[in-house]
Amino acid sequence: MMRRNLWGIFAMFGPGLVVMFADTDAGSVITAAQSGAVWGYKLLLLQLLLIPIVYIVQELAVRLGLVTGKGHGELILEHFGKGWAWLSVSTLIIACLGALVTEFAGVAGAGLLFGIPPWLSVGLAVLLLSIVVWTGSYLSVERIAILIGSFELIFLLVAWWAHPSPAAMLSGLTQIPWRQPGYLYLVVANIGAVIMPWMIFYHQSAVVDKGMTSKDLRVARRDTALGAIITQLIMIAILVTVAATIGVYHPGKSLNTVQQIADALTPFLGKTFGTILFALGMVGASLVAAIVVSLATAWGLGEVSGYKRSLEHQPDKAPWFYIVYTAMLLIGGGMVVSGVNLVNLSVAVQVMNAALLPIVLGFLYLLALKALPKQHRLQGGYSVVVGMVVAITSTLGMYAAATPFF
Secondary structure (H helix, E strand, C coil): CHHHHHHHHHHHCCHHHHHHHHHCCHHHHHHHHHHHHHHCCCCHHHHHHHHHHHHHHHHHHHHHHHHHCCCHHHHHHHHHCHHHHHHHHHHHHHHHHHHHHHHHHHHHHHHHCCCCCHHHHHHHHHHHHHHHHHCCCHHHHHHHHHHHHHHHHHHHHHHHHCCCCHHHHHHHHHCCCCCCHHHHHHHHHHHHHHCCHHHHHHHHHHHHHCCCCHHHHHHHHHHHHHHHHHHHHHHHHHHHHHHHCHHHHCCCCCCCCHHHHHHHHHHHHCHHHHHHHHHHHHHHHHHHHHHHHHHHHHHHHHHHHCCCCCCCCCCCCCHHHHHHHHHHHHHHHHHHHCCCCHHHHHHHHHHHHHHHHHHHHHHHHHHHHHCCCHHHCCCHHHHHHHHHHHHHHHHHHHHHHHCCCC
16 A cells, blocks of 8 residues: 555656756756856856745646646636737747757757757657657656656766866855856846746646646645756756866856857867767757647647647647647757757847746736635745745846846
């Protein structure tokens, strides 16, 4: 009986792990690497502080999904009307397309390390991700996503291999050059790399599609907490790796692409060994994020428009759900292969995500106050804490949107 109960609890884990693995996507890897290259360990404390913040945000999404049995877009439609619902999902689609370009750029960059042309690496990625979702159930997709995302744990090994200085890390924790605009911009960039709109849509819809209820709230919170710790450990590992290598020997060097990061790291980690490890971590991060981003769009659009939306339905029963999912992959992959200016587009995506934070987090907070029954509603001191987190994060997001990229 005890073993059966433990297996039942373990079976409820998954949505939090998947969305958190996706959180450390290609753009987040580049942001963490840039932080370590330019500022050494001075942004390490921020990565630790973001653990409870990302948990607070995602726990609200989980709570709303489990208690109401509805996705984020559906709740906005129900409580705020069609106009706000369509505004929310429209901006979500734009942000998700931008994110997909970043993910496939990560796949293409990893492929180029081995001489594989972008059209082939991206094409194979689109085909693989399409097959995974079109032929699987929710549980099979979740398990495959966790397997793919677990390759990101390689970054922990890479950080150990880089032999960071404990004394330098402790010193970096206390050095906060908050008056320097370049430092503040990367602070905001790291927040934007950890808290993203599509995470909320995906996480809330995923627990609903999995068939979880309010009885699973405790397990879902543990799943989310574990995921929050893992995703930030990965971000810390990337920052520490770069700070211990490039940050020491080439301090202040700017890194903006997958190739630049890999080329800069391999002299310290070994050409073959370092390249393989970095490529595996990057591909894992990119592919799991591509699954999550595309599913978030398919779920979110379905919640507002009303078409059938579940991985438990076969493609012939929910054609629009699968068409939207695949279309997102094709458009994102096509933009990368077409040779669009990825640097400019990445900046635009970052600005879009920053501008979306007040809308998405604002709706999340209001729904937690309005859409939940009393026993699950935000109240008391915790509601004040959550409100402050939402306000500060949204303000920083607007700051990033209004600040020129440097």
